Amino acid sequence: MNGRTVTTDLLLGLAPIALLIAAWQALVSFGYAPVTLLPPPGQVFTRMIEQLLSSTFQQDIAATLFRLFVGFSIAVVLGVVIGLVAAASSPVNAVVRPIVRVLAPLPKVALYPALLLLLGFDHESKIALVAADALFPILLSTYYGASTVEQKLIWSAMAAGTPHHGLLLKVVLPAAAPSILTGCRIGLVISCIVVFLAEMITSTNGLGHVLVTAARTFQAVDMFVPLITISLLGLILNGALEGLRSYLLRGFPEI
């Protein structure tokens, strides 16, 4: 992996995005799509910069991010703890396993009306939905990572005198870290998607709400802006998680 291949890869990767934008522009300028339905890319991007500088839009982004982070953090804490404990103790496993089997494939969005009725229309119901959706990938990959830890590692740690309760934190958690972080990454993408959807269903602020308001008034330009924003947010968060991952896993062989 030298500098030149990275640049070629980057150029190659930017090509389809550039092509897409070019095709978009072509559709508009050759009159295949009316401007009211498909605004030209230039207009969308200027509008986007305009919006990013306005304080109401910034508040919407802040609201979305707040829900996303709180929900995701709850999911990480619960997922890692339950996953580790379920892998370590068989009575807990016997209880958790069937419940997870039932709840994991359940489409959580369908639960959203119930959450709305129980927790109200404010932050809580959206945070609960994000947490519920991001929980299972994290839980399952933690469980998977923790139950495939090499038994020899555990025996060595025990032989070296690690106390029984220290094993989970000192051996199993670090050994399962790659798998846990993969789960977190999936959970993060799902959180991005779900927080947006929840805001589209009922909300008074947030990016999803911006989209719905634009759709109701047929402002096509304003409909593209929140979508591009959530995509950028997802990219930035993903990059941050990637950085965290390479920092945390610096001792591991490349996976």
Added chain:
Amino acid sequence: MIAGRALLARVTPLLACCGLLAVWQAAAIALHNDSFPTAVDAIRAIPSILGDKDALINIMASLRRMAIGFTVAVAVSIPLGLLMGRSRFVASFFNPLLMVIYPVPKAALMPIIMLWLGVGDLSKTLVIFLGVSLPVIYHSFAGAKAVEEKMLWSGAAMGLSAAQRLMRIVLPAALPEILTGCRTGLVLALITMITSEMIARQSGAGNILFNALDMGEYDTVFAMIIIVGAMGIGLDALFERIRARLVRWSEPQFDIPLSFS
């Protein structure tokens, strides 16, 4: 003993269902809230929904859209993912584009797609297709990338062409990973199905659910939640069975519990 254990494995999810319903019932009685019916009330509302012809047609329409979107997405995504896994060129061509699209909620594209294609089946199926294809592409990509080089070399040495190697070595070797992606895709298909119908209130299970919510028919809301949940669990169980049959040879050691003794 083995039969007993298999029986137990089959019964425990049912027990879990009953347990969750019991918790719900207890919570509903404890909270005593008008907008939170008890589990028994919700279950009692199910037959009236399933007996209603309109509702049944709606739910079938949802399932049909989901099946079409899912099938097309899998058919397109697996070859693309495999190619990405085996060719650096293809991978670096598509990767950034997919990374940009991944965090966009596909159902949120619904309002825009509706402007172009109308509120009919086409836009909803397209949204489901988009939602399913990304995880399937990613997992096929990861699976194809992890194929052992030696197997490919042996294949090449025995005179298989590149296309044959892809079909006969890469595809089977990546199959467990691909199926994991399909399973994620299945759950996402259900999510997108419900939300797309919620946004374009015209037909489908999501439409019934959110209309009931707007009209304050809380029994119907919770009954629909049970129905949609049962759909998810049923489809997942079915898929799991197919998966177990297809990749019997590579049963992951997932079931071995970690012991400290």
